[in-house]
Amino acid sequence: MFGTAKRDTALLIIVAILTLFAPFLLNPFPAGSAMAQFNAGYPDLMQRFVIFGIFAIGFNILFGLTGYLSFGHAAFLGLGSYAVVWMYKLLDYNVIWGLPLAILVSGVFALMIGFISLRRSGIYFSILTLAFAQMMFAISYSDLLGRFFGTTITNGETGLQVYTSDPQILIDSWERVPHLLGLVEMRSTYTLNLGNWSFDFNAGYYFCAVIMILAFYLAIRIFRSPFGMMLRAVKSNQQRMNYTGLNTRPYALAAFVISGMYAGLAGGLMAAMDPLAGAERMQWTASGEVVLMTILGGAGTLIGPVLGAGFIKYFENIFSKINDNVLHSWFAFLPDGIEDFLVVIVHPFVGKGWNLTLGLMFMIVVIFLPGGLVEGGQRIARLFRGKPAKNDAPDGSKTPAE
Amino acid sequence: MAILEVKNVGKRFGGLQALGNVNLSVAENSCHAIIGPNGAGKSTLLNCLVGKLIPDTGSVMFDGQSVLGRKPYEINQMGISRVFQTPEIFGDLTVMENMMIPCFAKRDGAFEMNAIMSVTSQRDIIEKAEHMLEDMNLIDKREMHAASMSRGDKRRLEIAMCLAQDPRLLLLDEPTAGMARADTNNTIDLLKRIKEERDITIAIIEHDMHVVFSLAERITVLAQGTPLVEDTPEKIKGHPKVREAYLGESQDAA
Numbered sequence: 001m002f003g004t005a006k007r008d009t010a011l012l013i014i015v016a017i018l019t020l021f022a023p024f025l026l027n028p029f030p031a032g033s034a035m036a037q038f039n040a041g042y043p044d045l046m047q048r049f050v051i052f053g054i055f056a057i058g059f060n061i062l063f064g065l066t067g068y069l070s071f072g073h074a075a076f077l078g079l080g081s082y083a084v085v086w087m088y089k090l091l092d093y094n095v096i097w098g099l100p101l102a103i104l105v106s107g108v109f110a111l112m113i114g115f116i117s118l119r120r121s122g123i124y125f126s127i128l129t130l131a132f133a134q135m136m137f138a139i140s141y142s143d144l145l146g147r148f149f150g151t152t153i154t155n156g157e158t159g160l161q162v163y164t165s166d167p168q169i170l171i172d173s174w175e176r177v178p179h180l181l182g183l184v185e186m187r188s189t190y191t192l193n194l195g196n197w198s199f200d201f202n203a204g205y206y207f208c209a210v211i212m213i214l215a216f217y218l219a220i221r222i223f224r225s226p227f228g229m230m231l232r233a234v235k236s237n238q239q240r241m242n243y244t245g246l247n248t249r250p251y252a253l254a255a256f257v258i259s260g261m262y263a264g265l266a267g268g269l270m271a272a273m274d275p276l277a278g279a280e281r282m283q284w285t286a287s288g289e290v291v292l293m294t295i296l297g298g299a300g301t302l303i304g305p306v307l308g309a310g311f312i313k314y315f316e317n318i319f320s321k322i323n324d325n326v327l328h329s330w331f332a333f334l335p336d337g338i339e340d341f342l343v344v345i346v347h348p349f350v351g352k353g354w355n356l357t358l359g360l361m362f363m364i365v366v367i368f369l370p371g372g373l374v375e376g377g378q379r380i381a382r383l384f385r386g387k388p389a390k391n392d393a394p395d396g397s398k399t400p401a402e
Numbered sequence: 403m404a405i406l407e408v409k410n411v412g413k414r415f416g417g418l419q420a421l422g423n424v425n426l427s428v429a430e431n432s433c434h435a436i437i438g439p440n441g442a443g444k445s446t447l448l449n450c451l452v453g454k455l456i457p458d459t460g461s462v463m464f465d466g467q468s469v470l471g472r473k474p475y476e477i478n479q480m481g482i483s484r485v486f487q488t489p490e491i492f493g494d495l496t497v498m499e500n501m502m503i504p505c506f507a508k509r510d511g512a513f514e515m516n517a518i519m520s521v522t523s524q525r526d527i528i529e530k531a532e533h534m535l536e537d538m539n540l541i542d543k544r545e546m547h548a549a550s551m552s553r554g555d556k557r558r559l560e561i562a563m564c565l566a567q568d569p570r571l572l573l574l575d576e577p578t579a580g581m582a583r584a585d586t587n588n589t590i591d592l593l594k595r596i597k598e599e600r601d602i603t604i605a606i607i608e609h610d611m612h613v614v615f616s617l618a619e620r621i622t623v624l625a626q627g628t629p630l631v632e633d634t635p636e637k638i639k640g641h642p643k644v645r646e647a648y649l650g651e652s653q654d655a656a
Contacts, residue, residue: 005522226506226524227517229495233503236492243452243490244504245478245567247512254515 008220011302015216019209022046023199030196037326038318043189043202045317049310050205050212051269056293056305057212057219058262062255063291064300065228067235071126071287072113072133076106076260078140078282080267082153085160085277092170093162093178095186095207095272099265106264107257114256118249121238133287140279159278178272180207186273204273211269212306215262220302222258231255232300263290296365298372307373312358319354405430405571405603406451411460412627413446420446421457422628428571428620433597433604435614438624444607445487447624448575451605452484453477465570475512483564485574489556491563493549497540500548500559501531504566530566538562538592554585561592565600572596574606578613590616615639 004012018025027041040046055077063069083105084098091097117128139145139154146153154160162168178186186204222228230251233241238248271277280286289312297308327346331339349357369375408426412419421443428434438444449455451462453474462469469477478484492500505527510516522528535541538558543551548559557577564572577593578586590613597604597617608614614621615635622632623644630643638644 004520221520222517224520224522225517226502226510226519226521226527227515229499229503229521230506232495232499233492236494237490239486240490240492240563241503242474243478243484243486244563245475245507245512246503247473247475250513254517 004217004220004224008224008302012213012217012220015303015306016213019050019213020206022049022209023201023205027197027199031198032196034329037322040314040318041200043187043200043205045313046200046202046205047208047269047273048313048317050208051266051273052290052293052309052313053306054208054212054215054269055263055266055290056297056309057215058259058266059290060259060294060299060301060305061219061222061231061262062259063294064305065223065231065235066252066255068118068121068252068256069126069291070117070129070256070259071284071291072129072131073259073263073290074284074286075113075133075136075282076110076263077267077270077286078136078277078279079106079109080264080269081271081277081281082140082160083264084268084271085162085275088162088178088271088275089160089166089168092168092172093175093275094170094182095178095180095268099268099272102264102268102271103261104264106267107261110257110260110264111253114253114260118252118256130284130287133282134284137279137282137284140282154277154279157279159276161276178204178275208269208273211265215265216302216306223302227251227254292362296362296372298374301372301374304372304374311373315354315358315361319350319357320352322350324351403430404428405465406605407461407463408447408451409461409463411447411450411457411462413443413450413455413457420627421450422626424460424624424627424629426622426629426632428603428605430570430603431601432619433593433606433617435606435608435618435621436624437608437611437614437621438630441626442624443627444624445575446627448484448573448607451477451573452482478567478569479507479512481568481570483567483569483572485557485560485564485572485577487575487579489553489560491548491556491560493547495548496544497535497546497548497551497559498531498544500563501535501540501544501566502527504563505530505534508567534562534566553581554588557581557585557589558592561596565596568600569602571603571605574604574608576608576610577606578608578610586610586613589613593617 023041023046026046027039029035029039059070059073080102083102084095087098087101113129113132117125117132120128141157143152143154143156146155172182180186184203186207189200189202192199192201230246234248234251241248267281270281293308293312294305295308296311297306298304324343324347327343327350328339331342334342347353365372365376404427406426406428408424411421411424413421424447436444436447446455450457451469453469453472453476456470464480464482467480469480492503502521506514509527532541535544540555540559540562543555548556551559578589581589593604594617596602604617606614606617618635620632621635621638623630623638631638631641633641
C-alpha cells in the first residue's frame with residue numbers, strides 16, 4: 001500500500017492513528033485529579049509535539065542518513081516563521097499563502113548555506129552551520145537588513161507581528177486570526193466532556209498533524225529510495241563513493257536542502273498557530289534541541305526523531321510545571337519528616353530543574369542505548385519474544401522456534 | 403594499442419621527489435604489473451592515475467583523453483575502477499546494497515535525484531546485483547552487514563563492485579596484502595577468470611612476486627620514482643637491475 005513495504009506501511013498507520021487520537025491518548029487522567037498534572041492533551045502542547053516532530057523528521061534526513069551534523073537548523077525554523085508572518089502582513093491571515101513560501105525561502109537559504117558548509121565535513125561542517133545560524137540570528141535580532149534598507153524586515157527583538165496598519169490586501173473584515181482558506185480558524189477548539197474526563201480537539205493541531213503524517217510518509221519514501229541508499233553510502237564511506245563514480249557533494253547538498261525545507265515548514269507552522277515570529281527561534285539552543293531530539297529518539301531510524309521530539313517537549317512542558325506544592329500533595333500520605341525530606345530530594349529535578357532530569361535521561365540513553373529510544377523499544381520487544389523461546393529450549397519435544 | 407599512456411609524470415612532496423620522470427604504456431586487454439621496493443613511488447603513481455593526486459609535470463591519457471584535473475568520480479565514469487589496499491566498501495550497508503550502488507552509478511551517472519521510487523522497484527539493478535553476487539559466491543551473505551565479513555570476502559565484494567561498472571581498466575593496489583596463502587591463491591584465480599571472461603585491462607601494484615608472476619604479461623619495475631625496466635615476466639626474473647633494486651647495492655660488495 002502507498003508504494004511502501006509492509007513494515008513501513010504498518011509504521012505509517014500506527015503513527016497516523018497515534019497522532020489522530022492524540023487528544024484522547026495524551027489526556028488519560030480525569031481533569032481535577034492529582035495525576036491531571038501529567039495530562040499533555042492541551043492544544044498548545046499537542047501542536048508543539050507535531051511541529052517539532054516535523055522539524056526532527058527533516059533533521060534526521062540529513063543527520064541520520066548522511067551523518068552530517070548541522071548545528072544551525074534553527075535558522076530555517078526562524079525563516080519559515082518570518083515568511084508566514086510576512087504573508088499575513090501583506091496578504092491576509094490565510095496560512096495557505098505563507099507555508100509554501102516558508103518551504104521555498106528556507107530551501108533557497110539551505111542551498112546557499114549548504115553549498116558553502118559542505119566543503120568541509122565533521123566538526124568543521126558543524127561549526128560552519130552554527131556560524132551561519134548565529135549570523136542570521138544576529139541579523140534578525142537587530143534587524144540589520146531592515147535598518148540597511150530603511151524599513152522593517154524582522155522587527156528586531158520585538159519580533160515580527162501583524163499590525164492594523166499593514167497592507168493585508170486580501171483581508172476580509174471578519175478575519176482576526178490565522179485560518180485555513182476561510183474554512184476554519186486555527187485556534188478553534190471543540191472540548192468533549194466524558195464524565196470526569198475532558199478532551200480538546202483543536203483545528204490547528206489537526207492541521208499540523210495531517211502535515212506531519214504527510215511529512216513522515218515522504219521521509220519513508222526517501223529512506224527506501226535509491227537516493228536514500230546513496231545518502232547512507234555517504235555516511236558509510238565517501239572514498240568508495242568517489243571511486244564508484246558518484247559525486248558525494250550534490251547528494252549531501254540535496255539532503256541538506258530537504259531537511260532545511262522541513263525545518264522551514266515547521267517554523268511556518270509555528271507562525272500558523274500563533275501569528276508571531278521572533279529571532280530567538282533561530283538561536284543555537286533551538287538548533288541544539290533538534291540534535292538532542294534526533295539522538296534521543298534514535299538517529300537514522302524512521303520513528304525515532306518523532307519520539308525524541310515528543311519526549312523532550314513533554315518534559316519541557318510537564319516537568320517544568322511541577323512545583324513544591326505539587327510535590328507536597330504527592331507525598332502528603334507520608335510522615336511529615338519523610339515528606340519534607342523527599343520533597344527536598346526531588347525538588348532540584350522538577351520545576352525549573354527539568355533540564356537536569358532531561359540531561360540525566362539523555363546521558364543514560366546515549367551511554368546505554370546508543371540507538372536511542374528506538375533501540376530501547378527493540379530490546380524490550382526482543383526480551384518478550386526471546387524469553388519463551390529460551391524456556392522451550394531445554395525441552396526437546398517442542399518444535400523449534402524458527 | 404595502449405589504453406593508458408603515462409608520459410613524463412613527476413610529482414614532488416616538499417623535498418622528496420616521489421616520481422621522477424615516469425613513462426608507462428599499458429596495452430589494451432593486457433595485465434600489467436608495477437613492482438618496486440617500498441617508497442619506489444608505486445602508490446603515488448596510482449594516485450596520479452585516479453585523480454587523488456595531480457602530478458606536477460607530464461600527462462596521463464586514458465583512451466585518448468587526459469585524466470589530469472578531473473575528479474576521482476569523473477575518472478571512474480570514464481572507465482577506470484580502483485581496488486584499494488585495504489578493502490574500501492560500505493561497511494554499514496548490507497552486501498546486497500553494496501553491490502547495488504555501483505549498478506546505480508553505472509546506470510544513472512554521478513548524481514541522480516531518485517528519491518520517490520523504492521529501491522525494491524528497481525528490478526534491473528536488483529537482477530544485476532544478484533547476478534554479480536552469485537558469480538562471486540557471495541549470494542548467501544546478501545543480507546549481512548558488509549563490515550562483518552572476512553577480509554577475503556570483503557576483497558571479493560570490492561572487486562565485484564568495481565566489475566559491476568564494466569570498467570575498461572581495473573587498477574589493483576596490492577590486492578593480496580595481508581592475506582593468507584589460500585586467500586591469495588583464490589584472488590589470483592579470480593583475477594585470471596576475470597581476465598578470461600571480460601575485455602578488461604588490469605594494472606596491478608604488488609609486492610608478492612608469486613602474484614605478479616602468475617598474472618602479469620608485462621612488468622614495470624619502479625625504483626626511487628623512475629622506471630628501471632619494463633619487460634615480460636621471464637626477462638624480469640633474471641634482470642640484474644631488478645635484483646639490485648630489490649636487494650640493495652651492497653649485494654655486489656658482499
